[in-house]
Amino acid sequence: xxxxxxxxxxxxxxxxxxxxxxxxxxxxGNYVDDIKLPGMLHGAVLRSPxxxxxxxxxxxxxxxxxxxxxxxxxxxxxxxxxxxxIPSLSHDVIAVLATDKVRYQGxxxxxxxxxxxxxARDALELIEVEYEVLPAVIDAKTALDPSSxxxxxxxxGKSDNHIFDxxxxxxxxxxxxxxxxxxxxxxxxxxxxxxxxxxETCGAVADMDPIxxxxxxxxxxxxxxxxxxxxxxxxxxxxHKLRVVSPDIGGGFGNKVGIYPGYVLxxxxxxxxxxxxxxxxxxxxxLMSTSFARDYHxxxxxxxxxxxxxxxxxxxxxxxxxxxxxxxxxTKFPAGxxxxxxxSYDLRSAYCQVTxxxxxxxxxxxxxxxxxxxxxxxxxxxxxxxxxxxxxxxxPAELRMRNLLKPEQFPYLSPTGWEYDSGDYPRxxxxxxxxxxxxxxxxxxxxxxxxxxxxxxxVSFFTETVGAxxxxxxxxxxxxxxxxxxVRVHPTGxxxxxxxxxxxGQGHETTFAQIVSEVTGIPIADIEVVHGDxxxxxxxxxxxxxxxxxxxxxxxxxxxxxVRDKARIIAAAMLECxxxxxxxxxxxxxxxxxxxxxxxxxxxxxAAHGPLELPDGVEGHLDGQCVYDPPNLTYxxxxxxxxxxxxxxxxxxxxxRFIAVDDCGPRINPMIVEGQVHGxxxxxxxxxxxxxxxxxxxxxxxxxxxxDYLLPTSLECPSWETGQTVTPSPHHPxxxxxxGESATVGSPPAVVNAIIDALSVYGVRHADMPxxxxxxxxxxxxxxxxxxxxxx
Amino acid sequence: xxxxxxxxxVGYSRDIEPRMLLVHFLRDEIGLTGTHWGCDTTNCGTxxxxxxxxxxxxxxxxxxxxAGHSVRTVEDLEQNGxxxxxxQGFMEMHGLQCGFCTPGMMMTARWLLDHNxxxxxxxxxxxxxxxxxxxxxxxxxxxxxxxxxxxxxxPADKAGEVMA
Ligand code: FES
Ligand code: FES
Numbered sequence: 001x002x003x004x005x006x007x008x009x010x011x012x013x014x015x016x017x018x019x020x021x022x023x024x025x026x027x028x029g030n031y032v033d034d035i036k037l038p039g040m041l042h043g044a045v046l047r048s049p050x051x052x053x054x055x056x057x058x059x060x061x062x063x064x065x066x067x068x069x070x071x072x073x074x075x076x077x078x079x080x081x082x083x084x085x086i087p088s089l090s091h092d093v094i095a096v097l098a099t100d101k102v103r104y105q106g107x108x109x110x111x112x113x114x115x116x117x118x119x120a121r122d123a124l125e126l127i128e129v130e131y132e133v134l135p136a137v138i139d140a141k142t143a144l145d146p147s148s149x150x151x152x153x154x155x156x157g158k159s160d161n162h163i164f165d166x167x168x169x170x171x172x173x174x175x176x177x178x179x180x181x182x183x184x185x186x187x188x189x190x191x192x193x194x195x196x197x198x199x200e201t202c203g204a205v206a207d208m209d210p211i212x213x214x215x216x217x218x219x220x221x222x223x224x225x226x227x228x229x230x231x232x233x234x235x236x237x238x239x240h241k242l243r244v245v246s247p248d249i250g251g252g253f254g255n256k257v258g259i260y261p262g263y264v265l266x267x268x269x270x271x272x273x274x275x276x277x278x279x280x281x282x283x284x285x286x287l288m289s290t291s292f293a294r295d296y297h298x299x300x301x302x303x304x305x306x307x308x309x310x311x312x313x314x315x316x317x318x319x320x321x322x323x324x325x326x327x328x329x330x331t332k333f334p335a336g337x338x339x340x341x342x343x344s345y346d347l348r349s350a351y352c353q354v355t356x357x358x359x360x361x362x363x364x365x366x367x368x369x370x371x372x373x374x375x376x377x378x379x380x381x382x383x384x385x386x387x388x389x390x391x392x393x394x395x396p397a398e399l400r401m402r403n404l405l406k407p408e409q410f411p412y413l414s415p416t417g418w419e420y421d422s423g424d425y426p427r428x429x430x431x432x433x434x435x436x437x438x439x440x441x442x443x444x445x446x447x448x449x450x451x452x453x454x455x456x457x458x459v460s461f462f463t464e465t466v467g468a469x470x471x472x473x474x475x476x477x478x479x480x481x482x483x484x485x486x487v488r489v490h491p492t493g494x495x496x497x498x499x500x501x502x503x504x505g506q507g508h509e510t511t512f513a514q515i516v517s518e519v520t521g522i523p524i525a526d527i528e529v530v531h532g533d534x535x536x537x538x539x540x541x542x543x544x545x546x547x548x549x550x551x552x553x554x555x556x557x558x559x560x561x562x563v564r565d566k567a568r569i570i571a572a573a574m575l576e577c578x579x580x581x582x583x584x585x586x587x588x589x590x591x592x593x594x595x596x597x598x599x600x601x602x603x604x605x606x607a608a609h610g611p612l613e614l615p616d617g618v619e620g621h622l623d624g625q626c627v628y629d630p631p632n633l634t635y636x637x638x639x640x641x642x643x644x645x646x647x648x649x650x651x652x653x654x655x656x657r658f659i660a661v662d663d664c665g666p667r668i669n670p671m672i673v674e675g676q677v678h679g680x681x682x683x684x685x686x687x688x689x690x691x692x693x694x695x696x697x698x699x700x701x702x703x704x705x706x707x708d709y710l711l712p713t714s715l716e717c718p719s720w721e722t723g724q725t726v727t728p729s730p731h732h733p734x735x736x737x738x739x740g741e742s743a744t745v746g747s748p749p750a751v752v753n754a755i756i757d758a759l760s761v762y763g764v765r766h767a768d769m770p771x772x773x774x775x776x777x778x779x780x781x782x783x784x785x786x787x788x789x790x791x792x
Numbered sequence: 793x794x795x796x797x798x799x800x801x802v803g804y805s806r807d808i809e810p811r812m813l814l815v816h817f818l819r820d821e822i823g824l825t826g827t828h829w830g831c832d833t834t835n836c837g838t839x840x841x842x843x844x845x846x847x848x849x850x851x852x853x854x855x856x857x858x859a860g861h862s863v864r865t866v867e868d869l870e871q872n873g874x875x876x877x878x879x880q881g882f883m884e885m886h887g888l889q890c891g892f893c894t895p896g897m898m899m900t901a902r903w904l905l906d907h908n909x910x911x912x913x914x915x916x917x918x919x920x921x922x923x924x925x926x927x928x929x930x931x932x933x934x935x936x937x938x939x940x941x942x943x944x945x946x947p948a949d950k951a952g953e954v955m956a
Binding site for chain 2: 017018020021022023024025026027028029031033034036116117118197198199200201248249250251253282283284504505506507671672674675676678679680681682683705706707711713714715717719720
């Protein structure tokens with residue numbers, strides 16, 4: 001095991017301990033709620049108790065009279081500032097504070113700024129709001145019925161709850177494949193609404209300096225630069241007078257991509273009171289009002305030959321986007337990257353159609369480690385393949401093995417237009433089966449079944465698509481998905497690297513130092529990573545969709561390479577030879593054929609800042625920059641196997657084993673990669689077994705606290721078994737693919753496939769997540785529940 | 793009301809509202825922000841501290857109830873510049889990612905090891921089962937606590953300080 005001290009001299013990739021840990025372990029992290037500024041006030045938000053209601057009147061007089069209250073903000077006041085509505089991330093608008101009506105339970109209605117957080121909450125109780133309750137649209141399946149209430153009457157000419165229709169693939173060809181297929185299996189399934197629920201909720205501290213006009217916003221954001229630009233556009237504030245700081249972030253998982261009304265309200269509060277204002281939501285507010293994930297009703301069909309050759313896939317999706325279309329997707333892709341739903345298989349044709357609808361629920365975001373809806377796509381195809389296996393009475397691992405893409409097919413152009421960069425899928429599945437002891441498990445299952453016990457084995461295989469752009473195809477609100485990086489070597493050979501992306505626990509302070517170290521030979525301990533502050537980092541779109549390593553990591557590698565290239569010219573000047581005569585070894589340029597005459601990167605750094613005469617056109621100092629616009633996405637993949645035991649008396653599912661083989665290309669730091677995988681596996685177990693936000697028919701959110709929205713603990717999670725294969729990406733400068741969301745994408749179908757496999761003795765082919773004991777029991781007796789609603 | 797509380801061996805006297813939670817007292821009144829807050833319902837455990845040598849969820853204790861008692865927080869784990877084996881174990885085994893649940897997890901771990909120096913994996917899982925980590929999937933937290941159990945009593949690696 002690497003000791004802490006080893007990082008002092010360690011260079012490049014490998015298992016090194018994290019630099020950031022030294023502060024977290026001592027309780028010295030600096031999260032948004034830890035920020036305390038002189039004279040700082042506290043804000044609190046009054047929220048709607050109703051899912052759909054007209055606001056008749058708001059009386060704030062009593063709140064304003066509270067001795068500790070400094071400001072009360074309503075939608076009416078915001079209208080005068082032109083801030084009542086702001087653009088959403090998907091070319092819609094969201095209300096900062098409701099003006100006309102409330103459209104989901106928990107929506108922001110008023111904001112109070114007071115001397116302390118207790119007083120701010122007290123004052124909320126003093127605000128009187130008169131509502132006229134309207135019928136709520138809760139079931140996405142009836143949202144388009146003419147009899148459903150109109151949610152978005154704020155949009156001129158809007159007469160229904162329809163948001164968009166989008167399709168992808170060759171419909172005609174796919175229909176033909178289905179018409180001629182020997183076997184067609186259909187299955188409807190729901191990927192329920194779930195919530196990222198990072199342990200730190202969302203919040204902000206806004207500080208408007210009335211003299212300089214500079215506004216600083218510390219906030220829980222995964223994308224500080226995108227936020228700065230959006231604040232500038234929305235509020236008409238000059239961008240150079242805006243500084244967004246994302247300090248330590250207590251987990252993001254997509255929850256912290258968007259701009260929430262609370263952030264804007266903290267800014268308004270600071271402008272009105274001329275003092276810093278902190279707003280920190282509580283857990284209920286986080287669960288009820290911030291970006292959820294999924295909520296996809298999917299009708300899938302799979303076509304195959306009788307002997308198990310998969311031919312085609314067809315799917316219609318009804319996407320529940322809540323009251324405002326606020327999902328963070330690249331502009332051209334309203335359903336994100338769902339069209340990668342043909343998965344890891346060599347099939348002829350695929351077609352998907354997605355319809356987005358408004359409902360009286362919290363608006364969505366790209367949330368919960370979803371890689372822009374690859375999660376839903378992988379769940380669909382992996383469930384469909386299992387349904388087909390059941391129909392054909394084939395082993396699901398064997399059926400997959402028969403249809404997986406072959407290594408020689410890469411780069412592979414999918415039926416919906418993706419170009420998969422590289423992969424060896426059968427090897428990964430074989431490895432997972434070996435680690436699991438697949439054949440032995442099947443024997444054990446047969447023995448258990450003979451005794452009447454319920455044991456299930458679930459297999460899933462996933463192909464991720466991560467690292468968005470390229471920017472010519474991908475932008476968010478017109479901002480291209482490319483990222484910058486600056487590497488600067490100081491005269492003494494220590495370096496600083498500045499990133500546009502921001503860690504929420506992924507360990508960037510360590511892994512990006514490792515990238516610089518790998519390329520330049522500077523020890524990891526000598527490299528400082530600066531990130532999260534728009535005043536001191538280059539522009540870029542931030543950390544989500546597993547894009548930091550594939551995009552920003554590539555920028556960092558190229559910037560480091562530019563440092564090394566420049567060092568070569570400087571070393572040549574020092575050694576009075578030509579740069580072509582020099583050869584590189586880690587941390588040093590030396591004369592070919594004469595290894596003893598060379599210069600270390602540290603010597604070169606000093607010379608670069610000294611009186612040494614450099615060739616014409618070569619500037620001094622030692623630095624490198626890059627703005628990386630990825631030529632393609634990267635395609636990490638993996639094979640997962642889950643083993644469950646189910647108690648048929650209680651309906652309780654026990655995840656006994658979970659085997660995860662991941663291929664994300666070379667691993668910068670295997671310890672950190674494994675940690676990322678572990679976290680995603682726990683997410684998958686949570687979603688499969690217990691996480692879902694359901695609503696009752698009035699639109700009351702039934703997942704508004706950790707008493708109701710259950711997260712997996714140490715007792716639901718097994719000891720994870722991991723393995724790896726390594727297939728580099730051909731187009732990333734270091735072959736890296738990204739891994740942050742792989743396990744969240746790949747694990748839910750493995751768990752669900754295992755549960756259905758166990759329950760198949762009752763003739764069950766499908767039921768929806770989460771498999772709470774009640775759902776398992778209902779499935780056994782043949783009447784599984786709709787898990788998105790309390791009234792069906 | 794005025795209360796006197798001993799925190800990490802130091803006495804504090806503050807005028808507070810009777811309804812103030814201990815977690816807010818620690819964070820806002822005396823500036824010890826290592827203890828975190830993560831839920832409204834006593835479920836998450838990011839707020840775990842010791843009161844009179846026993847782990848408590850400080851979001852569910854009034855500061856007034858801590859008057860006259862002694863409280864220990866994450867800031868007290870490191871002694872004389874040396875990390876507690878639990879802290880060292882979390883670092884060595886990558887038992888933390890975002891670090892938000894970590895102080896609470898470590899306070900429970902320290903208590904567990906004080907009472908059961910050689911816990912099994914299951915005993916560790918049970919001990920931390922009232923606390924949620926959203927990042928690690930728990931495996932490395934279990935390994936971290938095992939690491940601490942196996943390295944307790946050894947002189948701690950001073951390198952932890954060097955890096956700080
Ligand atoms: S803050 Fe969640 S248990 Fe105390
Ligand atoms: S390390 Fe992030 S919640 Fe545990």
